[in-house]
Amino acid sequence: MKRTIVAMPGDGIGRVVLEEAIRVLTAAGFEAEYPEGDIGWEFWCREGNPLPQRTIDLLEKHRIGLFGAITSKPKDAALAELDPALRDKGLVYSSPIVGLRQHFGLDICLRPCRSYKGNPLNFIRRGADGGVEEPFVDVAIFRQNTEGLYGGVEWSNPPQQVYDALMTHPKFSKNFGWCPKEEISVSTRIFTRKMTRRILVAAFEHAVKYGYKSVTVCEKPNVIRETSGMMYKMAQEIQRNEYPHIELWNTNIDAQMMWLTKNPETYSVIVAGNMFGDIVSDAFAGLIGGLGFACSAQYNPDTGVAVFEPTHGSAPKYAEYPVSIVNPVAMIESACMMLDYLGEGEISKRIRKAVALVVEEGNVRTYDMMKLTGSPDVLKSGAASTREMADAIIAHLE
Ligand code: NAI
Ligand code: MG
Numbered sequence: 500m501k502r503t504i505v506a507m508p509g510d511g512i513g514r515v516v517l518e519e520a521i522r523v524l525t526a527a528g529f530e531a532e533y534p535e536g537d538i539g540w541e542f543w544c545r546e547g548n549p550l551p552q553r554t555i556d557l558l559e560k561h562r563i564g565l566f567g568a569i570t571s572k573p574k575d576a577a578l579a580e581l582d583p584a585l586r587d588k589g590l591v592y593s594s595p596i597v598g599l600r601q602h603f604g605l606d607i608c609l610r611p612c613r614s615y616k617g618n619p620l621n622f623i624r625r626g627a628d629g630g631v632e633e634p635f636v637d638v639a640i641f642r643q644n645t646e647g648l649y650g651g652v653e654w655s656n657p658p659q660q661v662y663d664a665l666m667t668h669p670k671f672s673k674n675f676g677w678c679p680k681e682e683i684s685v686s687t688r689i690f691t692r693k694m695t696r697r698i699l700v701a702a703f704e705h706a707v708k709y710g711y712k713s714v715t716v717c718e719k720p721n722v723i724r725e726t727s728g729m730m731y732k733m734a735q736e737i738q739r740n741e742y743p744h745i746e747l748w749n750t751n752i753d754a755q756m757m758w759l760t761k762n763p764e765t766y767s768v769i770v771a772g773n774m775f776g777d778i779v780s781d782a783f784a785g786l787i788g789g790l791g792f793a794c795s796a797q798y799n800p801d802t803g804v805a806v807f808e809p810t811h812g813s814a815p816k817y818a819e820y821p822v823s824i825v826n827p828v829a830m831i832e833s834a835c836m837m838l839d840y841l842g843e844g845e846i847s848k849r850i851r852k853a854v855a856l857v858v859e860e861g862n863v864r865t866y867d868m869m870k871l872t873g874s875p876d877v878l879k880s881g882a883a884s885t886r887e888m889a890d891a892i893i894a895h896l897e
Contacts, residue, residue, distance in 0.1 A: 502841065505557050505564040506533040507806075509595075510540045511813025512885075513567020515823045516830035519889035520565065523831050526893040527846050527853075529838065534561070538595050539569040539813075543577065547585040550595035555602060558804065563841065565834060566808040569595055570815055596808075600644055603804045605797035606694050607701045608644035608776065609836070610810065612783040612793070613637045617859035619868055620788035622763065634764040636786050639711070641702040641768065642776025644797055646694050647726070649773040653686040661685070690726040690772060692733065697800060699734050702770035703742045711767035713746040714738070717755045717779050718771055730772065756782055784810060791826030791867040794833040796840060807837040820875050823885040826865040828854060831892065853895035863891035 506521065508514040521533055536554040543549040549569065558564050572580070577592035599605065614621050614636045626632040654661060662680050665671045675683065702714050716734045718727035731749055738747040750758070752775045759766070759779075763786050771779055784793035790811035798805035809829035817825050831854065838847035857863055865888050866877035878884060883891065 500530075502529075502531040502563070503561045504531045504533050504837070505536045505554075505561050507536040507538045507554065507564055508567040509538050509813065510570040511568060511815045511818035512811075512823065512825045513539070513569065513813050515567075515818075515885055516809065516825065516827045517565060517567040519827040519885055520830040520834040523827075523850060523889055523892055524834055524838075524846075527850050527896050529843060529846050533565075536564065538566070538599075540572075540580075543592055544580050545582055547581060547588065547590040549592065550598045550602075555599075558599070558603065558806075562802070562804050563837065564599075564806040565837060566596065566599075566806050567830065568809065568811060568813040570813045597649075599806060600797060603802065603806075604645065604799045605804065605806060606643065606645045606697060607800060608642040608795060608797045609701070609705070610640045610642065610776075610780040610784070610793065610795045611638070611832075611836070612640065612780070612787045614787045615792075615855055615858040617861055618788050618792075619861075619864070619870065620792070622760065622786035624760065634762070636763045636783065638763070638766050638783050639702075639705055639709070639768050640776060640780040640783060641698055641705065641770040642780060643690075643694060643698040643772050644776075645773070646689055646691060647773035648686060648688045649777075650687065650689050652689060653684070655684040656681045657683065657685055688723070688726050688772075688774075690729055692729070695730050695733055696737070698770055699730070699737050700741075701800065702768050703737060703745055706745050706768045707742065711745075713748050713766075714742075714768045714770060715748040715750055715755075715766055716771070717750050717752055717769050717775055719751050719753070719775070720749070721751065726772065730770075734770070752779065755779060759783060759786070781810070788828075789867065790829060791865060792828050792832065794829050794836055796833070796836045798840070805837070805840055807833040807840075809833050817873060822875070822878060824866050824873060824875070824877055824882060825885050826867050827885050827889050828865075831889070849896055850892070852897065853892045856895045857888070857891045863888055 508517045536557050571594050623631050623633045706714050716731050720727040720731040793810035796807050835847040863883045866882040869882050871877045
């Protein structure tokens with residue numbers, strides 16, 4: 500069956516890595532068409548909308564998207580680059596990837612972090628005998644993607660009704676009542692039971708499907724009692740009633756950041772709210788090779804709409820290089836997550852195996868894997884280009 504995948508390259512290196520990932524998909528035998536979805540800076544500058552309606556329609560129709568990366572700039576810079584004909588229309592730039600998440604309710608974000616054997620960027624630690632140990636990291640982080648601190652419900656100098664409502668809370672009046680309203684900024688952290696349940700169930704289901712023995716809720720329920728507390732309590736109920744054979748662990752985000760370099764191999768599935776999920780997934784990604792390796796999926800379990808993307812951004816300074824030097828693995832891994840989602844696990848397995856062989860052999864390495872500082876000269880120092888890395892992966896497909 501030939502599929503249709505909406506290809507949204509976006510800006511900068513997003514365009515390069517997506518092209519390479521599609522080459523790998525095709526070489527591995529995945530049959531699809533890739534209509535291009537316009538997204539990113541170019542469309543903001545030209546049309547005043549970085550996420551045109553036609554792109555939303557395209558994704559509405561085909562449901563599955565591969566996304567590269569976009570460039571975001573601060574408000575003033577955005578306005579300065581807007582087509583002069585559009586400048587006084589009151590348009591305000593907002594991130595199109597956040598826009599996609601909100602429009603399609605892509606509330607589940609999965610960021611797996613798995614070490615590749617032989618990756619020079621893998622985390623190592625000193626063992627008790629003074630020797631060097633390289634723990635095998637295999638963690639899947641489920642991040643609630645639409646609520647919490649990133650929900651956008653925030654004010655500086657809040658409206659009077661909001662201030663009055665806050666003043667009804669004894670801790671607010673006691674701890675903040677001394678401060679003039681004009682000097683207060685408030686960002687809310689809202690969790691709903693519905694979305695909290697969805698992210699928890701997604702985490703448990705993943706543990707069942709891939710044979711992980713535990714799910715860890717990584718929040719701060721002892722301090723943030725209402726939101727973190729609700730998530731952990733719900734996790735306990737869900738575990739007891741629906742997944743009694745999976746262990747439920749509870750870590751505080753701060754302690755987790757310490758333990759993750761001490762014993763990262765202990766963890767398997769981790770679930771967290773939006774902010775802590777963002778933090779803990781970046782931290783684990785650092786143990787397996789960083790931005791060149793960090794991939795992600797975002798989906799809505801009700802509608803099935805899903806977008807797969809590397810964690811990295813558009814790295815504008817590298818986008819101008821005549822020969823691209825960035826690592827395409829994060830994008831290729833994201834494409835593998837898409838294959839898993841579509842039930843094409845046989846193809847994703849072959850691609851991951853090819854990546855594993857290339858990494859382990861160590862003959863073809865992008866500049867990040869050689870621990871070089873990015874510059875056009877890295878190619879002269881023996882680093883592979885983006886294309887060469889993808890070619891090597893294709894050559895290793897069985
Ligand atoms: P970035 O992720 O684009 O780049 C940071 C640094 O990471 C790069 O300078 C490079 O050293 C390294 N890097 C990134 N991708 C790499 C790869 N594939 N291989 C090797 N090294 C890689 O983040 P930055 O510089 O903070 O942001 C650049 C632009 O990207 C900004 O406009 C930002 O708003 C946007 N951005 C977009 C994201 C998205 O589309 N989801 C996510 C993060 C940033
Ligand atoms: Mg992040």
